Amino acid sequence: MKRTTVLLLIILFVFHIPMTALAQEESVVSLGADLTEAQKEQMLELFQADEDDGKRIEVTNQEERSYLEGLVSEQKIGTRAISSAYVEILEEGKGILVETHNINWVTKEMYANAMVTAGLENARVIAAAPFEVSGTAALTGIMKAFEEATGEELSEDAKKAANEELVTTGELGDEIGQDKAASLVKEIKERILREKVTDPQKIRDIIIEIAGDLNINITQGQIDQLADLMERISKLDLNVEKIYGQLENITKGRDKVRETINENKGLLQQILDAIKNFFAWLSKLLRG
Numbered sequence: 334m335k336r337t338t339v340l341l342l343i344i345l346f347v348f349h350i351p352m353t354a355l356a357q358e359e360s361v362v363s364l365g366a367d368l369t370e371a372q373k374e375q376m377l378e379l380f381q382a383d384e385d386d387g388k389r390i391e392v393t394n395q396e397e398r399s400y401l402e403g404l405v406s407e408q409k410i411g412t413r414a415i416s417s418a419y420v421e422i423l424e425e426g427k428g429i430l431v432e433t434h435n436i437n438w439v440t441k442e443m444y445a446n447a448m449v450t451a452g453l454e455n456a457r458v459i460a461a462a463p464f465e466v467s468g469t470a471a472l473t474g475i476m477k478a479f480e481e482a483t484g485e486e487l488s489e490d491a492k493k494a495a496n497e498e499l500v501t502t503g504e505l506g507d508e509i510g511q512d513k514a515a516s517l518v519k520e521i522k523e524r525i526l527r528e529k530v531t532d533p534q535k536i537r538d539i540i541i542e543i544a545g546d547l548n549i550n551i552t553q554g555q556i557d558q559l560a561d562l563m564e565r566i567s568k569l570d571l572n573v574e575k576i577y578g579q580l581e582n583i584t585k586g587r588d589k590v591r592e593t594i595n596e597n598k599g600l601l602q603q604i605l606d607a608i609k610n611f612f613a614w615l616s617k618l619l620r621g
Contacts, residue, residue, distance in 0.1 A: 363474030425455035436468035
């Protein structure tokens with residue numbers, strides 16, 4: 334009886350391992366459906382993905398449009414699915430790591446920020462194209478590849494919010510600079526989620542306050558756009574501590590921006606003090 338039980342346990346253990354491994358792919362490559370065969374090979378070579386390494390999926394222009402239509406211009410969406418992505422699942426605690434190739438509008442930080450909004454975690458991601466593209470459509474392939482790799486379906490609301498965040502940050506970056514835009518959106522998002530703010534007016538107050546703290550001037554139209562985005566994000570089931578952990582490298586970059594701003598403020602104050610002291614000295618000299 335004991336021998337039979339042990340044998341059954343061994344069989345279950347042996348068969349459990351491959352079944353568990355099959356439930357989650359280590360890496361998935363998402364290729365634009367309209368790439369030529371030569372371009373697909375170019376992407377696979379860039380991703381260093383062999384034929385037997387991971388899984389291959391395709392993303393169509395229609396899939397991209399389902400998230401981007403109404404958010405960006407037709408020019409940025411295009412009529413062909415070109416952007417491709419490589420997603421590799423990492424160990425717990427590794428966070429989000431992003432690389433880009435031939436992406437000229439969306440930055441690594443923008444992708445990372447949007448990815449955690451969508452629900453991605455512990456993943457190495459490469460967004461790429463065979464020639465320069467804006468990169469807005471790549472997020473669709475990244476999310477699809479992550480779902481394939483993990484076997485988990487991301488929230489549709491979260492995916493839509495992530496795309497809106499990506500576009501909003503990119504458009505803001507055109508006006509104030511990409512790094513400042515990414516830092517601003519990330520810090521506002523963290524504050525909204527940490528304090529569980531849902532009131533539209535409080536959201537606007539936080540946007541204005543944080544923009545002021547970072548010494549970033551934004552227009553009323555930009556405040557409105559950020560407020561709409563944050564209202565959508567505030568309704569998602571997101572954990573701010575998990576977001577902070579996933580974006581540790583991005584947070585360091587944001588802190589560097591804040592440090593630079595504070596240094597500039599200090600330098601400006603020193604100049605103003607020197608001018609004030611000069612005129613005080615000159616006034617005293619003339620009176621004497």
